[in-house]
Amino acid sequence: MRLPWKRTAREAGPQTSEFERLALPLLPSLYNIAFWLSRNATDAEDLVQETFLKALRGFASFEPGSNFKGWIFRILRNTYLTSRTGLAATRTVALEDELNESGESGPAQLPEAAIDWQTPETNLLQMADRGALQAAMATLPPPLLEVILLCDVEEMKYREISATLEIPIGTVMSRIARARAALRTALEAQQGSSRGLAHDRSSL
Amino acid sequence: MTDHLSNAILNALADGELSLDQLASANEHLAACTSCTSKALYQTLLKSATTKAGQRYALPPQLQDRLIRLASQANTEPQAPRFRAAPISPSRSVWSSLGWATAAVLLLVTVSMIFVQRAAHKAEIASSEEAALVTEVFDQHVATLAGNMPLQVVSTDRHTVKPWFQGKIPFSFNLPQGLPSDMTLDGANLTYLRNQPVAQLLYSIGKHRVSVFLRRRSGHAEVDESLTERSGFHVMAFNTNDLDAVAVSDVDPARLAELVSSIKHAQTGDQKQSK
Numbered sequence: 001m002r003l004p005w006k007r008t009a010r011e012a013g014p015q016t017s018e019f020e021r022l023a024l025p026l027l028p029s030l031y032n033i034a035f036w037l038s039r040n041a042t043d044a045e046d047l048v049q050e051t052f053l054k055a056l057r058g059f060a061s062f063e064p065g066s067n068f069k070g071w072i073f074r075i076l077r078n079t080y081l082t083s084r085t086g087l088a089a090t091r092t093v094a095l096e097d098e099l100n101e102s103g104e105s106g107p108a109q110l111p112e113a114a115i116d117w118q119t120p121e122t123n124l125l126q127m128a129d130r131g132a133l134q135a136a137m138a139t140l141p142p143p144l145l146e147v148i149l150l151c152d153v154e155e156m157k158y159r160e161i162s163a164t165l166e167i168p169i170g171t172v173m174s175r176i177a178r179a180r181a182a183l184r185t186a187l188e189a190q191q192g193s194s195r196g197l198a199h200d201r202s203s204l
Numbered sequence: 205m206t207d208h209l210s211n212a213i214l215n216a217l218a219d220g221e222l223s224l225d226q227l228a229s230a231n232e233h234l235a236a237c238t239s240c241t242s243k244a245l246y247q248t249l250l251k252s253a254t255t256k257a258g259q260r261y262a263l264p265p266q267l268q269d270r271l272i273r274l275a276s277q278a279n280t281e282p283q284a285p286r287f288r289a290a291p292i293s294p295s296r297s298v299w300s301s302l303g304w305a306t307a308a309v310l311l312l313v314t315v316s317m318i319f320v321q322r323a324a325h326k327a328e329i330a331s332s333e334e335a336a337l338v339t340e341v342f343d344q345h346v347a348t349l350a351g352n353m354p355l356q357v358v359s360t361d362r363h364t365v366k367p368w369f370q371g372k373i374p375f376s377f378n379l380p381q382g383l384p385s386d387m388t389l390d391g392a393n394l395t396y397l398r399n400q401p402v403a404q405l406l407y408s409i410g411k412h413r414v415s416v417f418l419r420r421r422s423g424h425a426e427v428d429e430s431l432t433e434r435s436g437f438h439v440m441a442f443n444t445n446d447l448d449a450v451a452v453s454d455v456d457p458a459r460l461a462e463l464v465s466s467i468k469h470a471q472t473g474d475q476k477q478s479k
Binding site: 019020023024027028031032035036041044045048049052053056130133134137148149151152153155157158173174176177180181183184 | 211212215216219221246247250251253254255256257258259260261262263264267268270271272274275278
């Protein structure tokens, strides 16, 4: 896959100060994503630093005016995939990424009858609990977590996510659907256990 | 009523990814379908909540400082070598280059450390050898003065002193002529420094005695002609093409340097031919 920021021949690279101007504002986002993916502070710091240095050294390959954020996030993601935690994650995760003909993400799609749609008010209360949602996000496998982070936290468009992760847009959509379905399931499970605890307490 | 909206459409709706046509069609359906409206609301709320919950980890200030420092260092260093022009993946290129760069840096650091350690070791050895030599020279000079022993060759005539060493030392040397009136040759001794035969020349500068030790040169390194002090005595080393020399005295350093310069220049040029 050929990305828009790739160059076939090297030209004189921009100055490091230009790199700093573009990269430094993204450090908080890079660290946040790195922490989510690596799940600990030490690995996150290593991941961000390695990404930063790789990007700095490879800045000559960046096409001025193209999507720097997508470029550096892609370096972060590839660095993560070759890291210890990333390799461990890829060994344990297998996904059916392709959308089925009806546009649904097949295996993860719950039967309509099985979905206990809650009222919007209940959902709102549940989702207002940031800790519960963060716990649910932490259970997502990396391919789903990264796509939901890029989409919802970094507010990237599907096209940007597709270029950053080097996957088709259809796969992006599929993973987003899977991720949200998984979050919903996890939140419902949490709510179910809370209800159970409340019921147990009330029956004592 | 049209068919219910798919999950893909509901997610795209929440993410603002629907085309105008798709959006119009979805809105038309939502206006008549409470089930899909509920789902769409859920997805929107979930997205909003995920956006907030996902912003969880704050960048440590020390990491930011470190990275800024690294970038600044890179800014002051010469521009890094260019990557190869082959259209490979940027990440692979960066990864590969970083790997090679890391290996090269490690190799460079290792080799540098070996050289630094060797250089330090050599410097340490040279320093200790120099200190030992200064001690030996100082002791010999003091012993010559304190013992009040007669010199092995007593003469103010350089044409007497120089030939006296023939057959006694495996090298030859020249003695300066035209020294200042208060700077006289008193004689010489055959002695040993570091187990090598050495010519010890005795001079007087006023009432101060000077020992100049000459030996065959070893090695190619130029000696540091700076002055060393030891117990009120001054020690000055120098060398010529063939000789290593050390002078020691309690005379004024400038006068000692004057004598040293005369002896040094006597080893070359017309003076040598005149002997």
